[in-house]
Structures are given as structure tokens and as C-alpha cells.
Amino acid sequence: MDIHQDHQGRVLVVAPVGRLDSTTSEALEQALTTALDQRECQLVVDFEGVTYISSVGLRVLLTVAKRIREGHGSLVLCALGDAVRQVFELAGFLPLFSIERARDLAITRCAPGA
């Protein structure tokens, strides 16, 4: 899958494109893990281009969120489409994450005053 990455000040925006399922989620996991290893600790994941997500994709996000909490960074998700939001809701994931409507709002929330 294609994963676009873009720095906005101190925030790294990661935008996967396509479906986040059992065969594609590993690419997102690698991108996010690499970012964390390089001490990027302010991350926005933009779901604008994501058509749907399965449990493997959810697992990747949970793992990354736990690591970011340990490292005192921040993770904000944005632009969840209906399909993605519905899966988050069914999985009880909505309360676990900071979620914004749009990328610019997510960047501001991720690094206030940046």
C-alpha cells in the first residue's frame, strides 16, 4: 500500500492509502515503527485515503498508541470515513484515541502552539 509521509513542523503526518487489512497493515506498522525509532513522537495518522480497516489495522494503531504513551509523545487520528469510523466504534476504539475531523485540526492538537 502507498503511505504518504509529510512533516508539518514537529509533527509527522502519516497517510496510508487504500485498505488497512491483514495483508496491507504491516506496511503501516513499519512506517509508524520506523518513525518512533527515529524519535518522531508527535504523529498524526490521516485516514482520508483509507477505504476500510480490519482488526489487524486496529492492532497496529493500539500498539503504536501504547508506545507513544510510554514515550510521552502524542498521536492524533483524523479524517475517518464512515467505514473506518464504524469499525472503530464496534471495536470500542473511539474513546481510546484523539480524533479530529481534518488534518489541520489534528496537527494543531498534536503539537499545540507549534
Add this chain to the structure above:
Amino acid sequence: MAASPATIMPSTPRVTVFVAASPAGVVAAGNDLVRFQADHGMDPEAAWPVHVALDEILSNIVRHGGSQGRDPLIEVSFVIDSADLEVTIVDDGPEFDPLNLPGPDLTSSIDERQPGGLGVHLVKRLMDRVEYARRGGRNHLVITYHVRPSNPPGLGRE
């Protein structure tokens, strides 16, 4: 709950494919589903829950023993009956009835949250009907999704 799969009328459009119990097989089955939907004027976007459910079920089989069975192939059948899309998945791995699994942890904090069981939970919640039977040493799982009226299948599409 675990009733036999619905009887299929001979005239009902049905396609059966065999895919390898491997990640490549999971991709192939997803592509077969897209093709089946397109052939029957159904918008794959409208039936995205079926794609999620199929991915969950097949990746579970690949992880938990499909390849340990005698036959490393998984049989996947697609049937469409008006707005109902039915998918039957048959594998000869160890007996596994997803309907008997306990529900996942949906409420604990992020530090304590365990992601186990989420896939099966999503299948149950996203599908309108899920039926399981163990027959002839094989797992038969039938999932049915009713394509919602707000998403008319393929209207106005080539």
C-alpha cells in the same frame, strides 16, 4: 444459532473459488469478491463490511491452522440473492466455531486493552447473519450481508 446454511436455489448466481491458505490466498479471495460484486452490478464500496469479514475469517484460518490441514486450500463461495450477499468459507483446519468465542475487551483503558478476539467480534457485528457447522472434518462458515437501501447496488454504473 448454528443452523445449516440456507438452501441455495439452483438458479441463484453462485461462484466458487479455491484459494491457498496463505496471505496471497487472502488477497486472491478479496479480488474474487470484487469481481463477483462487479459482475452482479454491486458496488464493492457499499458492501465493504463483507470485505472486512472475509479478511478476518481467512486471515484467522491462515494463522490458526488452515495450512496444517490435509488440504491447504480454502473453498470460498459467493452467492447473491436480491440484496443479500452470502459468502461460505470452508476449510479443513482444526475445529473452530467463532460463535462460541467470548467477546473481546471493549472497555478497558489503552494501557490494559487486549486486542484479541476483535476480528471475530467485527465479523459478528458487521454481518447480518453468521452460521457455523462442522461437517465431514471441515469448518463451514456462512456469512450474510444485506446491502443497505442507502447504498443501492451499482445503480448507474457500467
